[in-house]
Amino acid sequence: MPILELQGVTKTFGGLTAVNELSFEVQKGDILGLIGPNGAGKTTVFNLITRHLNCTGGKVIFQGHDITNVRMDKIISFGIARTFQGSRIFRNLTVLEAMLTACYSKRKTGLILDLLNSARAKNEMQQHTEHAIEILKFIGLEERKNDQAGNLPYAHQSLVGIGMALVAEPQLLLLDEPIAGMNPQETLETMELIRKINGRGITVLLVEHNMTAVMGVCNRIVVMNYGEKIVEGTPGEIMEHPAVIDAYLGSGFDARAS
Amino acid sequence: MQELINGLVSGSIYVLFATGLTIVLGILDIPNFVHGETFMIGAFTAFFLVAGLGVHFILATIIAMLIVAVIGVVVEKISFKPLRGAPHVTLLISAIAMMLFLENLASLLWGNYNRTIDSPYTKQVVSFLGSTVSSQRLLVVLMAVLLIIALQLFIKKTKLGMAIRAMGQNPEVTQLMGVSIDRLTSFIFALSAALSAVAGSFLGSLFTLNPHMGLEPLLKGVVILVLGGMGSIVGAIVGGLGLGLVESYTAQYLTSAFKNSVAFLILIIILVIKPTGLFGQGGDQH
Amino acid sequence: MTDRRLRNTWITWIIAIALLALLPIILGGSYILHLLIISCIWIILAQGLNIILGYTGLLSLGQGGMFGIGAYVSALLAVKLGWSFWITMPLATTATALLGFIIGYPVLRTRGIYFAMVTLGLGVILSEIFNNWIGVTRGPMGIGDIPYPTPINLGFTSIAFDSKITYYYLVLAALILVMVVTYRIAKTTLGRALIAIKEDEVLAGTFGIFPPKFKIIAFTVCSAFSGLAGCLYAHYITFISPESFGVMASIDALVIVVVGSAGMVLGPALGTIILILVPEALRFASEYRMLVYAVILGVVIMYMPQGLGCSIGRLASKIVSGRRVANAYIGTSGSNQNLRGANGS
Structure with missing residues (x-):
């Protein structure tokens, strides 16, 4: 049974669809990378899982519990913790x-x-x-x-x-761009840390722009564009996939991707 | 009928007062609680010009506007400029310090009693829509309308006005336009203080003035700001007139004792239903 | 180590309390005693504001109104129904807390500048009620002849509260209670949750802290302290009228908290000492007092936005860490722990 399951999750802001009918599963023990060009809706997906935003449609299932309508502050006691972009801390x-x-x-x-x-x-x-x-x-x-x-x-x-x-002590950890702003040495250390976290039995869901890091640390990857999932697979599969190359090159993704 | 006129007269004063408050908050994001004190100083300046030097009421009001505009700039330099970028709470406390200072200074200098500004129009009476109204009251409404129209034209049509609006949306753009933010900030404070001075002079000519007169319009101004949306001049007009009318009718038909409570009850109900204000774009979210 | 620290904390407390208890004897004089009593009451009132402003980051401008509720409830029960102070005091405190709890729910939906405005409005409404509900509050004429607390009979002797000295020990006891409660709040999960909310509400929520719940707790505690202060004030002055509980009272409390350092347990005490005792000591004519307040407040917010307590604390920790360096102690000093100001958000 997957630890986390998104079933047709949709989020619209006014007339704008940020996330559209998104479905994927995270298996226990995974380090799953969620990637895509800027504005693809990755952070919105995090906010929907941790209930910082309300889903317009669809369901989020965590360990068999439907958490789509759970209050934001209860999420942590289900066993989901997260970080924020730009290291939002006290x-x-x-x-x-x-x-x-x-x-x-x-x-x-x-x-x-x-x-x-x-x-x-x-x-x-x-x-x-x-x-x-x-x-x-x-x-x-x-x-x-x-x-x-x-x-x-x-x-x-x-x-x-x-x-x-x-x-x-979460079972699922959501990391939103943990590497942004780090130098190569720090990047390597953080990648190692993510592996060590996973080694403690914590499933990791990772949003990151640094492709080297994502490819190096994740065992599975979901690629999003325009709020939809375009491909899902192992890093090897993803790197070769024409739709992914298209999505990144098409939206002017920077050279770091290659 | 009399209630309508009363409401329009006090509404006009509220509009002038709240417009000054709203441009500073809307454009500069500064909760300028000193506004009530520049209002009070405006009233006193006009009073001394009329009573001491025998200047005509209208001229005295204009001179008071100019003098208070300068005071407004000084207030900005002392109380707000060093705290640029600080949270609202800090700015608010700084404003309260200046407010206390000016109020108590005025009370020391000028004494704690009521005065009234003399105007040649106070004793003239015209009949208006079947009621008799003093010309002074009509003058107040008329001048308020003219001033607000002039302000709108200024903000919409002139280059300086455009810079001001641009600053409200994005200060960096203003800098790119080659306008100094410091100077523009001073100008906005001058404009705002001048508006409060007219309001003070008008109020002092219709009712009374004393060193503690600033608090009540400030409280009302806050209500109007929330009613009309922070930073919206149209909102200040609608809110100001609305509040003037509501107060006038409740005073007539319900009770005059709870005049301030009525305004605040409306404010609380609105904020409780919509915590960011009636037309609020969010306000303080950090 | 922890044992020693614990013992030190206890010793500090005991010395502080002993000093406060001996103050009237050291300083003497009925006027000094009067200032001490008033100061204690102000510290209690300001501590209420400190909970909501200093720890939770919400600027309440309705403190004066809550102060009035405590005073009026207790005074009315004592004067009209003839109830003993020992019943009216807990009742007045509870009633004020309850009022805070009830209006807290809708009011705390707002935040930032809007919260300041709503609470300002509440203060104005309460003050108009005191002024205009003449049948009950007697309006601007106020309520007089509020009885002193009834004497406590200990069998062999009885303690009366009609003298300043015994009343001082009464308010001192209340003050110590309030300080201990605040200290415990600051030290424990509750305080940590409140500070988390002040720092970043969304982040607090992410870690399971439900902000509305804690804001209501903070507002209720704040109201309870204000109510207690109001009750102590009413039975000391024995006459109350609406003008003591208006917007100016709220602003006085604000000045005390900000000058003393918001978010510090001892902040309100420091603020009160500076703002009540210093002008008195310098024998300023009373008409200059407010002017002095204004200047102190302005200078503090400008140059020490975190308040005096924070600056003193920093200075002290600098001296301490300097000594540590002298002792060749390597490592960083835990500098400004617990010394955050109101304006950190």
Whole structure:
């Protein structure tokens, strides 16, 4: 059974169709790349899955649950976490505080017990801190834990975004252009990180413009153009596919693609 | 009938006041709460010109506009320019500081009592649509109409007006057009303050003026802005006249005690139904 | 390490409370006592605003109205029904909190400048109700002869609250309660969720924090503090009239929070000290007081938009980290933790 399934998902803004009858499946353990020229509707698909936008039509099924109409803040407790383009993070918090904030959905103690400083709440806080430190080690930012997140170099901010998603212990992780703005060295490290994340048993859905990274890290790829799926297959199949070459060359995709 | 005239008269003053408020918010994205104080200073300037120097009311109003325009520019330089790009909340607090300063300075200098601006037209009466109206009230409505038409023509037809509109949409374009943003900002503040000064002078000639007169029109202006949409001059006209009429009729048929509440109740209901304002394009979303 | 830190925190608290309790004895004088009582009440009121503005990032300009609700509810129950302060105080606080909870739901749909405007409107409406519902509030004439809290009988002795000194200990107790609640909120999940909402509502939602829920909690707590402050004010001054609860009261609270540093537990205390005690200490004639306020507010927002508390905190951490470097401690200092201002969003 697929972990995530999109069934004829459609999104229109006014008269404009951003996503049209899109269907694809993500299998457990996949690193699935979602690619396409600018404006193809990739980020919109993310926003539809995580309920930042309402679907105009179609269904999103996650592990057998229909999550098409679930409230946005409930998505994380289903086991879906995401990052945003341009490393949207809590800029004025320290890295550790940002990570602890992202632990919110793991919380089992009620707000009142927490306020009363109960032993259980203290215990849980301790656990969360340890967990956050563990994730920070995993993404290689442990030494930066007390720095203000917004003051970190760009590549590190992107990692904080990924780290925040990881502390919530998702089963499916949606990464929206995690590599944008990184130098080649950082790109390689982040690709490795994505593989390591996948190695922890987390399924990854990746939107990325850097073709080398996508081809190198994904085991399957869905190509979109004008809000529709044009091809789906392994990186090898995708690279050879005439429709893909057409879509990219036709829309003036930059030289990075080749 | 009398209610209609009352509504139109106070509506005209609201329109002048709110137009100034709305161009600063719409074009510069600055919540200029000092507007009520430039209004108050406008009223006092006109008063002293008339009472102290014996200047004619209309001339006094025009001089007050010019003086207050300069004050408006100074206010922008002190309270808003150093905070360019800061969040609305910060700008609002800076505005409140200036507001408190001017209000209390005026109260120290001029005392906390009511005065009225003398105008030769106050005692003249004309009959209008079956009712008797003082000429001063007609003059206020007439001048408000003329000023608003002039403003519209200016914004729509002149090069400077076009630059102002362009700035509202995209400040960078304005820079490309070769217009200095600093100077344009000063100009918009001058224009806005001048409008508040006319409104103040008119109000002071029909009713009374005192150092604390700025708060109420400011509150009303805020309501009108939300009703008419931030930055829309047409919205300010419709909202201002609408509010003037609603107030006049509720004062007549319901109660005059809750005059301000009526305005704010409308505002709250609108914002609760549509949290970004009646014609809002989103407002503060960051 | 944590044990020692914990003990240090406790010691700090105890020293602070002991100092505050001894203040009247150290400073003495009925006028000083009066200023201390008023300051405590203002800190409580401003702390309410701090919760909604400093932690949640929403500028409420209706604080004065909520202050009035607490005062009127308690005063009316005491004067008209003759109920004891010890019943009217919790009732007034709860009533104000309830009002915040009920109007919070629709009002909190708005944000940014619109929220400021709606709350400003609420303040104006409440103040007109105080002024015009003459049958109940007696309008501009106000309500007088509000009783002092009834004495507490301890068997061997009874504590009366008709003197300034006992009233000071009463408001001090309320203040400590409010500070502890705020401190706990700031330290725990609730505070973290509120700050997350201030920082980025959508991002907060992504991590499971449902913003409307937390905004309502914050607004309710804010209202409760304001109501408590209003009640304490009414039973101290023993006379209330609408002019104490208008837009100016909201602005006073705002000035206190911003000057002291929004988003800091101690911010309102610092703000109150500066804005109430400094002008008094300098013996400014009362007509210059508002002018001084305006200048202080303007200068602070211009040069220290995060407030004085934040600047002091930064300075302190600089000194601390400087000493660390001197001790050849390598690594970065956790500088401005918890020192964010209202304007970070």
